[in-house]
Amino acid sequence: MSSLRFGPVEIKNRLAVKAFKAIDDRFGVKEILDDEVFEKIAPSHLNFWSCFGGISFFLFISQVVTGMLLMIYYQPSVSQAHSSVAMIMNEVPFGWLIRGIHVWGSSLMLITIGVHMAKIYISGIYKAPRELNWVIGVCLFLMTLNLSFTGYLLPWTQLSYWATVVGTETPSAIPVVGEYIRFVLRGGEEIGQMTLTRFFAIHVIILPFVTAGLITLHLMQIRRQGISGPL
């Protein structure tokens, strides 16, 4: 065979075909690509409102990328946090843009998740066999809220500090374990370096990993069950 077909695209360049064959012989990528991309069809009844799940996913990717870039300059210490964010805003080239996309992206992501959930609810897509995907979806929504909450403290401003005082006080009302939860969230009795360190760890490592895992489950179920039919 001297040519390769990827959907409507035919590749005849002998070097390209040979190179791809060499990879395909070892990993069998053509089969996966055909299944997942080139021989796949999408139903025509998808409309404007069907896009919001995908948009939320794109915003998650955008948050991960801008978050990685912010981490290069951010310093998670009580004495340095505020000045490092000020440096990102004022001195780092395009730092204001990256942080702006990260800050506004979190708000926009919660809006698109809200629209996505409303669409799924109104069209009854959560019904059998997709009940568990609704549950995973709600967990993803809660993860996004927790990411917003932990990320809010990181610039160490007056508002973020005192919002976290109130926010970590709330769970202490839970009977028996409440006080303990507050202690664990704060890393002590007061909000300080320990709180900032663990909010940083939760925000940049723990929650993004859990969220990525849940997104994988969410998408795998959609691939397995197919897109729901028209109303």
Next chain:
Amino acid sequence: MASPTEYTKNKECEVKALPMKDKERLIREGKAYWFFPDHVAEQIIICGLILMILITITTLFPAHLGEKADPFNTPGHIKPEWYFLAAYYSLRLAEHFEFLGAWAPKILGIVMQGVAIALLLMVPFLDRAGRERRPSRRPIAMGIGLAAVTVFIVFTLLGYYI
């Protein structure tokens, strides 16, 4: 074809397993279109639009950086971000139930939020209307949904203006 489990009996599930000529027939009949390049092109345009919106917003309204935290100086008005205003107001609302006892304000505040999250998680199992999906045939689900959104918006506004 896969074995006839409950899962594959659902007609919506079978698209992936279709042979190529059936996929081509669905496309001719206008019931589907190619994922590549048509759908992918759409997605790229949508992602580009979202990125443009984000860049525009952040250029016109740059992200704010307030003054540095001061643990010894409590500011007068502590308001959370807009998406937590409804939860914030539910805490303020619970303060009105102090006549039930000193325990009431804190416990009721967190109970309200816990119940809201639990109800949201259990939507598919609480909906007993069978497999009917058309909104016009599900007045109860639509009514409850509308009520929930209304309460959220009202709580958010009250949380903002209180």
